Every structure is written in C-alpha cells, then in structure tokens.
Amino acid sequence: MENLAVIGGGVMGRGIAYAAALSGHQVLLQDIQPNALEKATSFIEKEVKKSIERGRLQAVEAEECLSRIKFTTSIEEAGMQADLVIEAVLEQMELKVNIFKQLDDVCPNHTILATNTSTMSPTEIGAQTSRPEKCIAMHFFNPPHKMKLVEIVRGLDTSDETFNKAKQAALSMGKEVVEVNEFPGFVTSRMNCLIGNEAMNMLMEGVASAEDIDKAMKLGLNHPMGPLELADLVGLDTRLRNMEYLHATLGEKYRPCPLLAKYVKAGRLGRKSGMGFYNYEKNIIGVQKV
Ligand SMILES: NC(=O)c1ccc[n+]([C@@H]2O[C@H](COP(=O)([O-])OP(=O)(O)OC[C@H]3O[C@@H](n4cnc5c(N)ncnc54)[C@H](O)[C@@H]3O)[C@@H](O)[C@H]2O)c1
Numbered sequence: 001m002e003n004l005a006v007i008g009g010g011v012m013g014r015g016i017a018y019a020a021a022l023s024g025h026q027v028l029l030q031d032i033q034p035n036a037l038e039k040a041t042s043f044i045e046k047e048v049k050k051s052i053e054r055g056r057l058q059a060v061e062a063e064e065c066l067s068r069i070k071f072t073t074s075i076e077e078a079g080m081q082a083d084l085v086i087e088a089v090l091e092q093m094e095l096k097v098n099i100f101k102q103l104d105d106v107c108p109n110h111t112i113l114a115t116n117t118s119t120m121s122p123t124e125i126g127a128q129t130s131r132p133e134k135c136i137a138m139h140f141f142n143p144p145h146k147m148k149l150v151e152i153v154r155g156l157d158t159s160d161e162t163f164n165k166a167k168q169a170a171l172s173m174g175k176e177v178v179e180v181n182e183f184p185g186f187v188t189s190r191m192n193c194l195i196g197n198e199a200m201n202m203l204m205e206g207v208a209s210a211e212d213i214d215k216a217m218k219l220g221l222n223h224p225m226g227p228l229e230l231a232d233l234v235g236l237d238t239r240l241r242n243m244e245y246l247h248a249t250l251g252e253k254y255r256p257c258p259l260l261a262k263y264v265k266a267g268r269l270g271r272k273s274g275m276g277f278y279n280y281e282k283n284i285i286g287v288q289k290v
Pocket residue numbers: 007008009010011012013030031032033036088089090091092095099116117118119139140141142233234235238242
C-alpha cells in the first residue's frame with residue numbers, strides 16, 4: 001500500500017497526509033481550495049520544524065518526509081495512481097457520496113476508498129460506487145500525526161481483504177486499530193459528542209464557567225482534555241454537523257446544544273477561526289474566557 005491520496009486538506013486531511021508521509025508513504029493531498037493546500041503546506045512545515053527542534057526527527061528524515069507529500073487541486077490526478085484514498089472533506093453525506101463516485105471513476109480497480117467520517121455510514125457512502133466491497137471507514141483522531149487510534153468501520157459489503165488492507169495501512173502509520181461494526185457515531189464519536197454536548201448545555205445553563213467545566217473533567221475524571229477545549233480543537237462547525245447526524249439517526253439524546261449552533265452562526269468555529277469556547281487570537285496571551 002505505497003501510494004496514498006488524501007481528499008480534503010483541512011484539519012484532518014493535512015494531518016493524515018503528514019502521518020502517512022512520516023511513515024514512508026508517497027502522498028498526494030487534494031483540496032478544491034488552493035488556499036487550503038497553502039495552509040496545509042505551512043502546517044506540515046511547522047510540524048516538521050517542531051519535530052526537528054525537539055529531536056524527534058533528523059533533518060534528513062524531515063526533508064525526505066516533505067519530499068513524499070505532493071499537493072493538487074485535481075481529484076483525477078489524486079486518484080489515478082492511488083492504492084488507498086482517504087477522504088477527509090466536510091461531514092456532509094451528499095458531498096462524500098459525490099467524491100466517492102468521482103474516485104470510483106478515476107481510481108484503478110484495486111484502489112481502496114476509505115472515508116474519515118466521524119459518524120456517517122460507510123455503507124451509504126460506498127453504495128453508489130461500483131466497488132462497495134472496497135469501501136470502508138478509517139476514522140483518525142485529531143491531530144492525526146499524534147493520536148494513536150484509528151477506528152476501522154466496515155460497511156455492509158466491505159470485504160475481509162479490504163478490512164485487512166486498511167488495518168495494515170493504519171499499522172504501517174504506527175497506529176493502533178479497533179474494529180467496529182457500522183452504527184452511527186461508531187464507538188468514539190457517539191460517546192464523545194454526548195459528553196461535549198452535555199458540557200455545552202451546562203455552560204449555557206450557567207452551571208460553571210468553560211474553564212471550570214474543563215478543569216473538573218481533567219482533574220476530577222482524568223480526561224486529558226476538557227470537553228469544551230476538545231470541541232474547539234475539532235472545530236465547532238464539524239462538531240455541529242456530527243451532532244446533527246447523530247440527532248437524525250440516534251434520536252433526541254443527541255439534539256445539538258443551541259449554544260453550539262449559535263457559535264457556529266457567529267463564525268466562532270474554535271481554534272481554526274481563532275475563537276470558540278476560548279479565545280485563541282494571537283494578541284491574547286494564553287487561552288482566555290470568551
Ligand atoms: N476535526 C476533527 O477533530 C475530526 C476528527 C475525526 C474525523 N473528522 C472528520 O474528518 C472530516 C474532515 O473534517 P475536518 O475537521 O478536517 O474539516 P475541515 O473543515 O477542516 O476541512 C475540510 C476540507 O475539505 C475541503 N473540501 C470541501 N469540499 C471538497 C471537495 N469537493 N473536494 C476536495 N476537498 C473539499 C475543504 O476545502 C476543507 O479544506 C469530516 O468528515 C469530519 O467529521 C474530524
């Protein structure tokens with residue numbers, strides 16, 4: 001599984017591309033927005049620089065890693081020589097189905113098509129391709145080059161061969177995997193979205209400040225990050241789409257907190273926009289309460 005293509009160069013796509021290149025794969029990162037590719041390039045360069053400074057990467061290795069990642073706005077170019085494609089565009093079913101149909105047309109017959117969806121059905125995403133047996137979900141975590149887990153989710157028609165190849169690809173990137181049968185939100189998002197939503201409801205109800213909710217979860221329940229700072233890292237627009245899908249498929253328990261919807265309407269998308277439950281603007285020292 002030498003050649004990888006990653007479709008969508010946002011928060012997840014750029015990190016998956018970097019993780020794959022670090023582990024020796026040739027990677028083509030595609031996005032329709034040239035601007036997203038520019039941001040992805042500078043993100044990867046910054047991460048490489050940090051790794052060299054911290055002694056985790058030798059200068060030669062860093063150079064080799066960077067030389068393995070290429071960028072393109074063309075989905076045809078991305079798919080043409082790929083053994084594995086990992087799609088990481090927005091969490092919208094119609095968009096993902098559309099991308100999979102295009103990939104099905106341009107990729108060689110042996111190519112495996114994986115989606116990095118956090119919640120959605122790989123069966124539905126792969127159903128309109130001519131190769132549902134080669135479609136699967138590979139759910140990476142944020143940031144993908146640091147987080148250990150990949151949740152591998154079989155669709156109804158996913159073959160054992162596809163599962164094993166997806167697993168091997170994840171292991172080759174130094175990841176641990178869990179095997180999950182398709183159900184909305186899999187294991188992690190189903191649990192994590194609920195915790196985050198409850199934290200947002202508590203903030204809205206005035207139970208405690210964002211800092212104290214996060215502090216309580218970290219120091220009292222041993223979570224490595226608070227649920228509100230984690231939502232800011234994920235992106236509040238992405239989290240809202242996850243909640244909307246889980247609400248539609250799993251019911252009332254997953255109704256998105258109105259405060260989340262309000263923040264997204266205001267353009268407060270978390271770290272990526274500079275403001276979410278916390279303020280990340282450059283002129284402010286540290287993370288401050290909004
Ligand atoms: N953010 C997280 O923490 C996280 C974690 C795990 C999984 N996910 C999942 O990963 C996927 C991507 O999330 P993200 O946070 O990276 O989103 P993002 O908004 O940061 O990036 C999405 C990218 O897709 C690009 N895009 C949109 N339409 C496209 C098209 N037709 N062709 C090519 N590129 C296109 C956009 O330009 C953008 O750069 C979603 O399915 C999300 O649920 C996100």
